């Protein structure tokens with residue numbers, strides 16, 4: 446039987462160069478679940494960061510979904526203390542989903558990790574996905590017949606709102622990570638859900654071993670993806686202008702680019718503007734593109750978005766129907782995501798809810814502030830905006846800079862989830878495959 450060697454310092458330096466650049470004294474956060482993969486990554490990072498006079502912050506999310514999750518997190522904390530690695534436990538509090546638990550836990554986990562790192566001014570969050578994970582992603586996506594971008598799997602670098610998600614171990618086989626822990630004499634925990642066939646990923650691990658061919662295919666696809674992401678980012682920079690209200694102006698010339706570039710770009714745009722968890726099928730995007738090319742002056746809808754013709758392009762915006770219903774939040778800085786498009790929070794603690802601006806709320810706001818009528822905005826866009834209520838009182842329409850005159854200012858802030866005008870590359874890398882963290 447072939448024995449896998451542990452990862453040596455030189456090899457890890459090379460892996461880190463692949464996900465750079467870093468500051469001269471790098472500050473990095475790492476998600477450590479306690480499994481062999483993330484424990485190995487934490488050990489490797491601690492040495493790498495230490496050699497450069499930087500800082501490593503290890504973070505463990507306690508999902509509270511299993512009886513022993515607290516004990517496990519505490520065990521990781523003890524290991525980290527032993528190794529002299531700064532560590533924090535982040536409990537997942539609040540409502541848990543009843544269906545799609547794994548996907549819900551992944552999203553919550555990423556948010557908790559990213560927020561904790563960003564709060565410390567850390568710009569890089571490392572996760573321990575490895576080559577076997579990549580190959581599994583590849584196979585899962587192939588089973589669901591996703592487009593070429595999905596098949597390209599996870600990116601090694603993904604820009605998020607305030608930091609970069611990095612996956613330095615993507616080229617490395619899991620066996621080498623286990624060997625790394627062993628070489629360090631460091632224990633790890635086995636995740637029982639990896640053996641639970643209820644979950645697609647675990648099922649795959651149990652039913653099929655992932656072959657070298659697939660790992661190779663995933664690697665090739667990942668390279669193709671990096672090239673694709675770069676091209677898509679350039680096209681976005683040239684032809685798309687993002688607006689803070691979550692819509693985009695597109696030049697008609699965008700459609701002159703090759704289809705294998707326009708297709709994933711439009712998929713990302715639709716997902717960002719429409720707020721859906723997944724982009725629509727490649728076939729429906731192909732139909733849309735054909736329609737836009739043949740009759741550019743006709744409006745079209747797809748995936749909760751509208752293309753409204755302009756003189757030399759389109760306004761792409763959220764359709765003002767099937768928007769998410771009211772979502773409640775407590776303020777005090779804790780954010781809520783609404784309609785898959787915006788993250789809202791309020792400084793002042795209160796009993797708030799966010800829902801779509803409608804005619805009745807708009808009348809109330811204008812009665813309070815008649816000058817709002819002069820805001821130059823098409824009605825179709827207005828009805829896609831979030832309005833914030835306290836009980837049943839309208840208190841803010843953040844995009845119109847409206848706050849109710851006779852109420853204390855709740856200090857509402859709103860961030861569009863995916864539109865990042867200054868750095869289109871961030872936008873370009875959002876695909877369904879990124880949901881797998």
Ligand SMILES: Nc1ncnc2c1ncn2[C@@H]1O[C@H](COP(=O)(O)OP(=O)(O)OP(=O)(O)O)[C@@H](O)[C@H]1O
Nearest residue numbers: 476477478480481482483504505506572573574882
């Ligand atoms: N509870 C957690 N707390 C912090 N980070 C986590 C947690 N769970 C997963 N991660 C991070 O996300 C990565 C991917 O998660 P995934 O569920 O695929 O890993 P895992 O099966 O728990 O394995 P491992 O911990 O061995 O990496 C992990 O490698 C780790 O970096």
